[in-house]
Amino acid sequence: MKTVIIKYNAGNVQSVMYALDRIGAGYIYTDDVEEIRSADKVIFPGVGEASTTMNYLRKVGLDKVIPSLKQPVFGTCIGMQLMCRFSEENNTECMGIFDVDVKRFPAEAGMKVPHMGWNNISNYASPLTYGVPDNAYVYFVHSFAPPVCDYTVASCQYATSFSAMLHRDNFYAAQFHCEISGDVGQQIMENFLKI
Amino acid sequence: MLTKRIIPCLDVKDGRTVKGVNFVNLRDAGDAVELGALYAAQGADELVYLDITATIDGRSTFIDLVRRVAQTVNIPFTVGGGISSIADVSALLHAGADKVSINSAAVRNPDLINELSLEFGSQCIVVAIDTRYIATEQGHEHVVHTHGGRKATEIRTIPWAKEVEERGAGEILLTSMDTDGTKAGFALELTSAISGNANIPVIASGGAGNMEHFYDVFTAGKADAGLAASIFHFREIDIPDLKGYLNEKGLPIRMTR
Numbered sequence: 071m072k073t074v075i076i077k078y079n080a081g082n083v084q085s086v087m088y089a090l091d092r093i094g095a096g097y098i099y100t101d102d103v104e105e106i107r108s109a110d111k112v113i114f115p116g117v118g119e120a121s122t123t124m125n126y127l128r129k130v131g132l133d134k135v136i137p138s139l140k141q142p143v144f145g146t147c148i149g150m151q152l153m154c155r156f157s158e159e160n161n162t163e164c165m166g167i168f169d170v171d172v173k174r175f176p177a178e179a180g181m182k183v184p185h186m187g188w189n190n191i192s193n194y195a196s197p198l199t200y201g202v203p204d205n206a207y208v209y210f211v212h213s214f215a216p217p218v219c220d221y222t223v224a225s226c227q228y229a230t231s232f233s234a235m236l237h238r239d240n241f242y243a244a245q246f247h248c249e250i251s252g253d254v255g256q257q258i259m260e261n262f263l264k265i
Numbered sequence: 266m267l268t269k270r271i272i273p274c275l276d277v278k279d280g281r282t283v284k285g286v287n288f289v290n291l292r293d294a295g296d297a298v299e300l301g302a303l304y305a306a307q308g309a310d311e312l313v314y315l316d317i318t319a320t321i322d323g324r325s326t327f328i329d330l331v332r333r334v335a336q337t338v339n340i341p342f343t344v345g346g347g348i349s350s351i352a353d354v355s356a357l358l359h360a361g362a363d364k365v366s367i368n369s370a371a372v373r374n375p376d377l378i379n380e381l382s383l384e385f386g387s388q389c390i391v392v393a394i395d396t397r398y399i400a401t402e403q404g405h406e407h408v409v410h411t412h413g414g415r416k417a418t419e420i421r422t423i424p425w426a427k428e429v430e431e432r433g434a435g436e437i438l439l440t441s442m443d444t445d446g447t448k449a450g451f452a453l454e455l456t457s458a459i460s461g462n463a464n465i466p467v468i469a470s471g472g473a474g475n476m477e478h479f480y481d482v483f484t485a486g487k488a489d490a491g492l493a494a495s496i497f498h499f500r501e502i503d504i505p506d507l508k509g510y511l512n513e514k515g516l517p518i519r520m521t522r
Contacts, residue, residue: 081385084361088336117386177464184388184435186466187489188310188519189267207268207519209341211388211435228267250341250363252305252521 074109080116089249150243196223270490316346335361382433448474
């Protein structure tokens with residue numbers, strides 16, 4: 071099986087590679103379109119700011135490539151947000167794979183932003199959460215998130231209810247960091263690789 | 266619900282933990298990677314590795330250690346100690362650290378906080394504040410210290426905490442040098458004054474001696490996370506016991522077993 075991690079201008083990809091190493095899954099880290107198209111599985115990870123990362127994807131044409139992929143694609147953190155329609159982070163038009171807008175967490179007393187730390191997810195409806203216990207804890211670091219919508223397959227509560235995971239056809243996404251979410255995160259990554 | 270985090274801190278010199286540890290089930294008690302993996306398996310929510318090496322050779326040893334921790338441990342970890350430039354941070358993040366903690370360099374050059382958060386994102390920039398309550402011309406005040414808490418600065422702790430947030434810090438690691446090592450409990454009033462007024466998470470450090478101290482710092486102290494070193498290393502408190510205790514007391518805690 072050929073797994074590709076999409077290379078672009080987002081950070082923190084090293085942790086994802088180490089997590090795949092721990093699972094024993096091989097991968098190629100590349101921005102080459104042919105390599106991406108010919109992969110069995112595509113991972114679109116990263117930490118970053120929406121407009122900077124989206125501008126880069128446009129510049130290299132990946133903004134058209136990613137939505138056209140037919141194999142399972144797994145976006146995490148900023149990867150998930152870029153797969154949505156629009157982000158309030160610097161008012162950024164994103165790829166529109168999921169027809170939902172990414173919103174900033176409301177400023178409420180006692181609710182610090184970024185939402186940072188371990189929070190529980192619930193209402194699973196995804197093959198990626200197979201074998202994951204109900205209300206499992208995963209690690210989040212983000213200031214923006216899509217609300218619960220038609221594509222939500224796991225939700226989380228912080229000031230408001232938001233989408234922790236999205237799914238549409240061959241596109242899967244998680245707002246949290248599977249790669250540092252302990253055994254639960256590892257299970258979700260293994261589930262994606264088994265699809 | 267977002268949980269309160271329990272964070273063991275490992276002091277590292279030349280790639281090995283320096284504070285004595287007495288984990289009988291560790292092959293090598295000084296192996297910082299193995300100890301971190303054990304804490305992760307026990308349910309630690311994050312780890313902090315503090316490099317106390319002073320030499321250039323030691324720095325590259327530390328980066329190698331960071332890489333091995335990232336390869337081994339599947340929870341987030343922060344690294345700190347002697348970080349003073351974008352290049353330092355870049356090397357540590359590329360080695361696989363999730364966050365970096367800056368301390369003296371931020372005091373010397375506060376603009377560094379802005380530069381680092383712009384370059385790498387606020388989420389990975391932790392500003393460590395070492396503070397001590399000392400006599401000043403105003404009476405007694407909380408004052409920022411550097412050099413491991415030995416050297417007083419002119420900076421007052423509470424406004425400094427607000428300033429580092431405004432400059433783009435993603436988290437504050439607040440260590441009270443008054444309580445550190447006393448095992449008499451965290452500095453609750455100061456922690457509460459800072460965390461209750463901050464829009465970023467605050468990790469409380471210094472003074473943990475028993476499980477109740479963690480309960481106090483999460484309630485009266487309003488801390489988002491509690492950090493300790495020797496009480497975990499010497500097994501005076503076991504992490505699973507601590508998390509079970511806090512959970513029974515009704516706090517939001519990530520239970521892993």
